[in-house]
Amino acid sequence: MLLSSLVLGTAAEGVTHINYGDMFFQLIVFIVLLALLKKFAWGPLMGILKQREEHIANEINAAEESRLEAKKLLEEQRNLLKEARNEAQSLIENARKQGDIQREEIIATARGEAERLKEAAKVEIEQQKEKAVGAIREQVAHLSVLIASKVIEKNLSAEDQDKLINDYIKEAGELQ
Template sequence: MELLSPGLGLIFWQLIGFLILLFVLSKFAWKPILGALHERESSIEEALTTAEKAKEEMKQLQASNEQLLAEARKEREAMLRDATSAAGKIRDAAREEGEKERKRMVEDAGLEIESQKKAALADVKQQVASLSVQIAEKILRENLQGETAQKSYIDKLVDDLNEN
């Protein structure tokens, strides 16, 4: 039973050893341990503060990025509108130019047709006149082979001229 209940001397020496250990630890170990704990605590606080600042900066950057994206979208939409408008103007100008060219070609073709028509009519008139003269000459040669027939025909023509 002696092991279960220590003696008073043993308790005294254990207390003395504990106090010496406590004194040595407080003199040499507690200050460095507490300093390291304080240093660690301050570095953790700095890291948290830095993380909070970084988080704020990220929020600001994200807001800035969203604003830039919105501006880029607006600019893209404006460029698309401008491009569409320009394409429409170019298309309209090309259509008008094509219409003018078509009208000019139609007018030129009409003038060409008219000049060819006049030339053809003049040619037909010339051919008709030539054929008429040839036919009249042949008819007159047949009918007016005698001198009396020629004189009577000439008198008839002169009378017709006088009446007109």
């Protein structure tokens, strides 16, 4: 009762009395509680936050590396596409040049063939002309002999006939 009258008496007296023992005890308990919180709550919480921060930093780095790799691959693809276009253009140009060369070769071959046929035709015409001239000479010679034999009305010897034919052929050849 003494204790309760003391507490009641103290409460009735007002706030003039401060209990330093309780305050000290509460301060110690608060410090111990802070130490426990720091060791068991704040440390693991900071560790989790640190891990989260590292994870986010790693993800950002990985994303940046992926972006750089994608940019590099895109540039490579553009270069490959440019090379493919250049190669296609080169192939087209080569095909065009080969087509021109083949066209020129075909034209040259056709001209050569035409010239060869023309020369062959000239040779054949010359041969036919020689045959025709020979045949005409032979007929002229034969007719000359007949005319001469009728004019002279005598028979010529074979020697005279050959001489007469050759003379007439020479005259006919000179006239042409």
